[in-house]
Amino acid sequence: MRETLFNWLGQDLSDLTCLDLFAGSGVLGFEAASRGARHVVMVEKNRVAAKALRENAVRLGAAQVEVVQGDARDFLRWDTRVHDVVFLDPPFAGDMLACILPSVPARLAPGARVYVESGEALTARPPWRILRGQRAGRVHYHLLAREA
Numbered sequence: 001m002r003e004t005l006f007n008w009l010g011q012d013l014s015d016l017t018c019l020d021l022f023a024g025s026g027v028l029g030f031e032a033a034s035r036g037a038r039h040v041v042m043v044e045k046n047r048v049a050a051k052a053l054r055e056n057a058v059r060l061g062a063a064q065v066e067v068v069q070g071d072a073r074d075f076l077r078w079d080t081r082v083h084d085v086v087f088l089d090p091p092f093a094g095d096m097l098a099c100i101l102p103s104v105p106a107r108l109a110p111g112a113r114v115y116v117e118s119g120e121a122l123t124a125r126p127p128w129r130i131l132r133g134q135r136a137g138r139v140h141y142h143l144l145a146r147e148a
Contacts, residue, residue, distance in 0.1 A: 005115055006031065008132050008143045009085060013037040016084040019107065021072040021100065026053045026065075028087045028115070033062045041083070043068045043075045072096075076103040084109050092119035101128075105146050114144040 005028075014036035020029040023042035033040045042065060044050040050069035057065040068075060072090070086104055090096035097118055104114060105127050113131070116122060121140045124130045126147060133142040 004134060005141070005143070006035065009113060009115075011035060013085070017041075017081070017109070018085040018087065019043070019083040020087040021075070022088065022090045022096075023053060023067070024049065024089070026056060028089070029053075029065060030056070030060065030062065032085065032087075033060075033065050037085075038064060040065045041068060041079075041081075042066070043070060043072050045069070045071050072100055073103065076100070076107060079107075082107055082109040082112070084112050086112065086114045088114060089117040108146055112146065114146075116142045116144060118142075 012035060013032050015038050018029060018032040018037045018040045020040065020042045023029055023044040026042055029040045029042040042053055044053055044067065047069055050067055053067045057067065086108065088097065088100065090100065097116065118140050119138060121133065122130060122142050128144045129147050131143045131145050133140065
């Protein structure tokens with residue numbers, strides 16, 4: 001799935017800013033950094049995981065990675081920066097995706113793309129349009145854009 005995602009986004013992310021709202025292991029954010037992203041913000045609620053992300057950023061020499069320990073919804077309320085790429089891989093249980101997706105458009109730069117992983121296929125509802133979508137086992141993944 002990761003290979004497909006970065007084929008969709010393009011191999012070179014130079015000068016783009018990325019936001020990984022449910023960073024977990026940080027694999028998407030670190031991959032974006034390795035592909036030249038200018039700045040990558042990783043938001044992780046779990047304190048231990050956030051500490052590990054910071055340590056890995058130092059270990060990898062990824063100075064462009066910023067780790068924020070906190071809740072994704074709270075982060076979107078107080079952080080006003082916009083991003084070119086947003087990664088959304090929330091826990092599948094519950095309705096976290098439905099809760100967070102409406103807040104994302106305000107944090108998108110013109111032409112931004114949003115990558116979403118979910119337990120179900122998404123249907124396009126304004127302000128979103130689905131650019132690409134696939135499924136791998138039980139995981140559905142999509143590339144979204146904000147409608148013009």
